[in-house]
Amino acid sequence: MPRVRDDSAGDSIDNDNDNDNDNDTEASPSAGAAAVRRRRAHHKSRNGCAECKRRHIRCDEQRPVCAHCVIAQRPCLFPPLQVKPARRRLRAPHEPPHDPPHDPPHDPPHHGHHLHHAGELNGQSPNTDPDPGRPWFGQGPPSVPPSLPSFEESFPPHSPYEPGCGPEHDAGAMFTAQHLVLLHHAVTMDDCIMARGQTKKVVDIAIRRAADAPYLIDQVLALSAVHLATTSQDPQPSSASSSSSLSSSSPSTLRHQATELQTRAVACFTRHTRSVPADDAASAIPRFLFAATLSLHVLADTLAEVHHLHHSRFHVFIDRFAECLLLHHGIRAVIRPTWHDLLRSELEPLLTVTRDAHDRVAARATNANADAHGHGHGNGTGAGLGRPPSECARLLALLDASDLGPSTVHACREAVHRLQWAFDLYSNLDDPDGGPHAASAFAVTVGAEYIDILRRHQPEALVILAHYGALLHRCRRFWIFGDAGACVIRAIAQHLGSYWHDAVAWPLQVLQDEHG
Structure with a gap:
């Protein structure tokens, strides 16, 4: 006798098991x-x-x-x-041979x-899946460290559901009303999202170049969403209109939207620049701004996780921070071939902020070296490249007393000099709040050899990172950093233990002396 198939049961069974169903024989209810x-x-x-x-x-x-x-x-x-499509119901032998004429279709x-x-x-x-609500530092150690998008990353071929970009996708709706709200937020929060006076200029260029460089406007909107998610608990008075417009959007939703926009931007950047020469002047401005805004986004995401850091998951944060530093190296690859073109472009007012501070650092270093040479000795606190001032002098003494190999000591010394330069840059900026310039300068210029040593959790490399936390603490008024520097310092001090207490004494002292 032909079998009668029940719709509700049939639709709940996988398609892969359909052939098994045809071969089934009559069985008891318990067996079924x-x-x-x-x-x-x-x-x-x-x-x-x-x-x-x-x-x-x-x-x-x-x-x-x-x-x-x-x-x-x-x-x-x-x-x-x-x-x-609705599956056609098999009728039993006792049913009439025709279907009801007005029976509505049954959607499975x-x-x-x-x-x-x-x-x-x-x-x-x-039940076997981990609780998604728990911080990711609380989960078991992953098989590989969480990956971040990089400028060398290859993306799979365009899939039907991947967000598109470029002229071939102009017919589709790339932006929603929520994106317009994020754009409005970026414009109205000019002095907050990026360094002072830069956001409006970047947004203007992103809109103007949206046709030939759509990845830039995507990344600007992503950074705006991260800023709104970070500051939504305590909105600024000047952003009342944009905050009220997003009152129904939680920080987690905003961060998810930022990730979607970032993913679309990185994929679009890769496709658009795959065949573009590195020294192409026509695309130099949007490529540089994309690299700069992406680095801020990734740094913000990485430092945001330090608040959920547990001692047993310390290695996860270090691996993720190393990935963040590696991504910043992509900025150097973007900047170097077209740097002189950028200095002569409309970005010149934005770039001179760091360049002028660097010139003041170099001038003071020259004067300090001249004074030391004239007196035949130095006081050990000059700003020369060979003799950093007090922020990093202890780090050089630590490396001199270490038993590390020559190549490791050299890589750590180079990182110390880069960090001291970032401290000097912070002291010579016109922006009283520091902005992201000094902290980003170290992340962009630190050598890849030091990052490899940091991946091995070498104590000396962690001590250098704790001193970088002191720089982040000095830049804490910028929304990306906040109390992340303090969290980094305390986490490293706890991880290293009492044996390395003297090595991290200065960063811990900074937290006590420089607060508020």
């Missing part, structure tokens, strides 16, 4: 229930995110960000949900049909 339970245990995620599919792991299909991507801090992109249920709204989550969450 056991079979259903066995199939549910092996249910595959049909509507999982692209990242989980790429990593060949099961996705819990929670939107806007699945649990795996929350833990790994990876961009989570979902394909558009495909509405399955599918997981996540209501998840087009970003704020809603799928109710189905397997």
Whole structure:
């Protein structure tokens, strides 16, 4: 006798098991229930995110960000949900041979049909998945450190659900009303998102170059979303209009939107610049601004995680911070071939802020060296490259007394000189709040050899990073840094223990003396 298939049961079973269903024989109710339970245990995620599919792991299909991507801090992109056609119901022999003439079509249920709204989550969450609400530092150590986008990263071919960019996608809606609100926020918060007086200029260039460099406007909007997520708990009075417009957007939603925009910007940047020479002057301005805003975004995301740092997960933060420093090296690759063109461009007022401070540092170093040479000795606190002032003098003494190999000592010495230059840059900036210039200067110029040593968690490299935390603490009025410098110093001091207490004594003293 032909079998009658029940719709509700048939639609809940995987397509991969259809052939097994045809071969099934009549069984008892208990055996059938056991079979259903066995199939549910092996249910595959049909509507999982692209990242989980790429990593060949099961996705819990929670939107806007699945649990795996929350833990790994990876961009989570979902394909558009495909509405399955209704399966034709097999009729039993005793049913009439014709269907009712006005019977409406029966749509089979599918997981996540209501998840087009970003704020809603799928109710189905397997117990084996980690709690997405916990900080990612609290999870077990990942098999590989969380990856960050880099300028050397290769992206997969354009997929049907990947956000597009360029003229071939102009027909689609690339920007939403929420993006316009983020744009308004960037314009109205001119002196807050970037260094003083720079945001308006960058936004103006991003809009003007949106046709040939759409990656720049995407990254500007992403940075605006990160700023709004960071400051939404305590909005500035001048941003009342933009804050009220986003009153329904939580910081987590804003950060997710920032990640989506950043992912789209990085992919678009890679496609647009793949065939562009490194010294191409026509695209030098948007490429440089993209690199600068992306570095601020990544630095903000990295330092934001230090607040959730646990001693047992210290290595996770260090690995992530090393990835952040490596990404900053991409800025040097973008800047170097077209630096002189940029200095003669409309960006000249923005670039001279750091250049003028550097010139003042060099002039003072020259005068200090001349005085030391004239007297035949120095006081040990001059600003010359060979004799850094007090901020980093203790670091050189530490390296002199260490038993590290020559190459390791050399790499750490170079990092100390770069850090001292960043301290001097901070002291000679016209901006009383410091802005991001000095902290970014160290991240951009520190050598790759030091980053490798930092990855090994060499204590001397961690002590240097603690001194960098003191620089971040001095720049704490800039929204990206806040109390991140203090958190970095305390975390490193706790990790190293009492044996290295003298080595980190100065950064800890800075926290006591320079507060408020």
